[in-house]
Amino acid sequence: MTDSIKNEWDALINEMSYEDQVASKADVLALQYLGLVDKKMEEINMNKKELADKIGTSASFITQLFRGDRKPNWNILAKMSMELSLDFKVMTDELFQEKVQEELKKYGVFDGRSEMRVAEPKVEYGSKSE
Incomplete structure (x- = not known):
């Protein structure tokens, strides 16, 4: 990220309310975890329906997670990590x-x-x- 873009980004973030900053950070964290899940799913050729079946939820819920409409909770992330043999650090x-x-x-x-x-x-x- 260039300095000018970083400065503009920082200014935008600083204008946000504290609650909006927290929500934005939560979205980024969720996307970071789900990005790793998605990469692993691609490696093993698993689709979202298969993942949903393995962790005991619906395919629509998984789709909502990956679209950013919902955030995964720790139990969902733990199930994903177990089923995909991912060890998050x-x-x-x-x-x-x-x-x-x-x-x-x-x-x-x-x-x-x-x-x-x-x-x-x-x-x-x-x-x-x-």
């Missing part, structure tokens, strides 16, 4: 940066004397399997 940006720098130090790529930041891993959203 939660990491803050700061912890991610520390881990990357530790790995780079191991291989002599980074000496630790200067500031170094690594771009966040990209999470692709969207769904191709219905």
Whole structure:
């Protein structure tokens, strides 16, 4: 993201009410988890109906989740992770940066004397399997 776009985005977010900021953050978190679920489903060639059957819910509910009309709860995410053999890891940006720098130090790529930041891993959203 370029600095000007980031600045515009930050300004837009700062104009939002606290409740809207929370709702927006919740949407992003849900999409991040569901993006990983969708990627795994594509890898194993599973459609949403099959996932719904495996976790004991309706295909329409799964479609609503992937469209962003509803948010998954922790039980739904746990069922998805179990059925898809996904092991979600939660990491803050700061912890991610520390881990990357530790790995780079191991291989002599980074000496630790200067500031170094690594771009966040990209999470692709969207769904191709219905």
